[in-house]
Amino acid sequence: MQxxxxxxxxxxxxxxxxxxxxxxxxISKGGExxxxxxRVFGLLVWEGVPMAFGDIACQLKISRGSASxxxxxxxxxxxxxxxxxxxxxxxxxxxxxxxxxxxxERVAAxxxxxxxxxxxxxxxxxxxxxxxxxxxxxxGRFYKSLSKALTGAIQDID
Amino acid sequence: MQxxxxxxxxxxxxxxxxxxxxxxxxISKGGExxxxxxRVFGLLVWEGVPMAFGDIACQLKISRGSASxxxxxxxxxxxxxxxxxxxxxxxxxxxxxxxxxxxxERVAAxxxxxxxxxxxxxxxxxxxxxxxxxxxxxxGRFYKSLSKALTGAIQDID
DNA sequence: TACTTTGTTCAGTTTGGACTGAACAAAGTA
DNA sequence: TACTTTGTTCAGTCCAAACTGAACAAAGTA
Numbered sequence: 001m002q003x004x005x006x007x008x009x010x011x012x013x014x015x016x017x018x019x020x021x022x023x024x025x026x027i028s029k030g031g032e033x034x035x036x037x038x039r040v041f042g043l044l045v046w047e048g049v050p051m052a053f054g055d056i057a058c059q060l061k062i063s064r065g066s067a068s069x070x071x072x073x074x075x076x077x078x079x080x081x082x083x084x085x086x087x088x089x090x091x092x093x094x095x096x097x098x099x100x101x102x103x104x105e106r107v108a109a110x111x112x113x114x115x116x117x118x119x120x121x122x123x124x125x126x127x128x129x130x131x132x133x134x135x136x137x138x139x140g141r142f143y144k145s146l147s148k149a150l151t152g153a154i155q156d157i158d
Numbered sequence: 159m160q161x162x163x164x165x166x167x168x169x170x171x172x173x174x175x176x177x178x179x180x181x182x183x184x185i186s187k188g189g190e191x192x193x194x195x196x197r198v199f200g201l202l203v204w205e206g207v208p209m210a211f212g213d214i215a216c217q218l219k220i221s222r223g224s225a226s227x228x229x230x231x232x233x234x235x236x237x238x239x240x241x242x243x244x245x246x247x248x249x250x251x252x253x254x255x256x257x258x259x260x261x262x263e264r265v266a267a268x269x270x271x272x273x274x275x276x277x278x279x280x281x282x283x284x285x286x287x288x289x290x291x292x293x294x295x296x297x298g299r300f301y302k303s304l305s306k307a308l309t310g311a312i313q314d315i316d
Numbered sequence: 317t318a319c320t321t322t323g324t325t326c327a328g329t330t331t332g333g334a335c336t337g338a339a340c341a342a343a344g345t346a
Numbered sequence: 347t348a349c350t351t352t353g354t355t356c357a358g359t360c361c362a363a364a365c366t367g368a369a370c371a372a373a374g375t376a
Binding site: 010011013016019020023024027030045046047048095100103104110114117118121124125126128129131132135136139141142145146148149150152153156157 | 168171177282297300304308311
Binding site: 034035036062063064065066069089 | 333334335336337338343344
């Protein structure tokens with residue numbers, strides 16, 4: 001039983017933990033990850049130490065199928081890593097050493113692909129359509145700027 | 159009727175136009191917009207001049223309902239603007255003068271909200287959880303870097 | 317006035333993707 | 347060998363969001 005206070009500025013740590021996990025789930029859903037993958041990531045950010053596959057599924061109340069695809073997805077993005085623990089049969093997962101750079105690289109790569117895709121149209125435009133070509137190129141430069149800005153941000157983090 | 163060539167490096171302009179519109183639809187679907195909104199935007203990038211509401215719906219073969227919500231969504235994001243044309247009853251739409259900055263601002267704002275949300279959890283952590291707090295703050299800094307990089311990119315474009 | 321042309325709204329349909337859970341294969345244990 | 351514990355796969359379910367189209371209100375026209 002935790003004490004209450006007039007404002008809600010002093011929650012129990014367990015409440016804080018659950019809120020954090022759900023928070024990250026929602027933030028992630030708006031981006032590149034599923035809500036479940038976000039919750040798994042939040043859990044591992046909070047814990048820091050390696051967690052067993054079964055514990056992850058159990059604590060988040062998700063099926064083992066979901067746990068499998070979520071951990072795999074996070075592993076692919078290098079946000080978490082799978083580790084073996086001496087004498088344990090279960091897979092363990094923990095936060096990567098530099099979790100965030102890969103995530104940005106991925107987004108930057110998508111911006112870059114869009115940019116190339118758009119410029120490939122521009123390159124095929126005949127001279128008779130100069131103005132249209134210019135507008136398309138301006139649009140392509142937009143994605144190029146994004147890609148560049150994101151790539152530049154990689155140095156700042158981890 | 160267009161001439162053919164051995165390679166496909168010389169498509170008809172109309173083919174190029176349709177391909178471009180679909181391309182932008184798909185790119186947009188992966189981001190903040192719906193596929194239809196992306197196609198409308200692609201069409202207006204290509205045309206440059208104001209287009210009638212009815213022509214947009216007709217050319218893209220979408221319902222007027224979809225045309226309405228797509229144009230409104232693009233208008234809200236300042237990617238296109240609604241213009242009146244002398245003696246015409248229909249609404250006309252054309253590319254904004256500076257279409258892209260608003261789009262980035264929007265994404266940057268979302269990163270900023272995430273960052274604040276995460277730091278608010280960190281701020282409530284008791285001293286007994288120093289390491290967890292540090293990991294959460296590192297995660298928050300990730301979103302802060304993104305927000306900063308995107309905001310910086312605004313100057314490069316338009 | 318009655319009729320037409322317009323953009324919006326909203327109820328219904330459709331679709332894609334997230335999630336579950338049972339079946340499975342691989343590997344450990346007894 | 348038979349049994350248990352593991353993570354993955356996949357068929358099925360579910361849900362949220364996109365899209366349609368009919369009904370609508372507003373405004374122009376005759």
